[in-house]
Amino acid sequence: MCSLGEIAMEWKKYLEKNSILLMLFGALAAVIGLAIAGGGIAYADKASFCSSCHSMKQVAATWQASNHRQFTCGDCHLPQQNIVEKMIVKNQTGIHDTYHEFLRDYPDTIRLSAKGRTIVEQNCLRCHAHTVANTFMSAGGQSCTKCHRGMIHGQVVVKEGIGVE
Template sequence: MKKKFLIFILLLTFLLGVIGITEGAMTYTSRSEFCVSCHVMEGQYERWQNSSHIQWAGCSDCHVPHDNYVNMMMTKALDGMGHVYAFTIEGKLEDIKIKERSAKVVNDNCLRCHEDLMQGINTEGRNCWDCHRGLPHGF
């Protein structure tokens, strides 16, 4: 009985540790300052700092899905690993270009935050930046 209880306590401690580390990493990597620290995104970061979006939207608010926590975690992990690979292994030093999957996430997040402004506007087949090209930074 003591052995089973000890194993249970060890597993519970391990699980809580993993959850704590994961949550800490998610919080840390959601900061806009983290995004610019390893990307060649200084220009986009500067334009964002000088936009109205700086008051209420950071990189993760626009570039990470918010439909569910698992999707958010997976996107952050896959995109993050892809960026690390591109910059360290491949040595790419040019700007990151938004991919189709990421463009959908960004567009969905524009609509999520600006839902009240979009009533009566047909968004079918269009992205927000088709009209609002430079917001909050150049695409």
């Protein structure tokens, strides 16, 4: 069993000048690491990042022509309830998209998965709750994308003289 004096001597070791410098360096490294991670997360949420893949160029062009162009891809396509869930889904979809981009096997028309559709629906209702509050949509179980499917990515865009559906 350690005596009180021995415990005090151990603490003195940790509070020496070199130990304090190491703790400050560790804290600084943690802050810099969090800033870099936060910057990377913010960059990966932008349309410029999402549209950097060949298969997303058409999707980005139709989004840019929509009334929702002020929102990021993540605002609609990622859960917004908490950061942990958002990062898990971002990683899952990022790995999926990178895999299919690498194989170049994306279909001509990209469709939402069932999970993706649920996330988009939740985000529609999150932003437009006031709009649907006194309609049949407020009862739940309805689909925003059933009627408004082409609102964001289904518009015809003219880019370099070519009509894109």
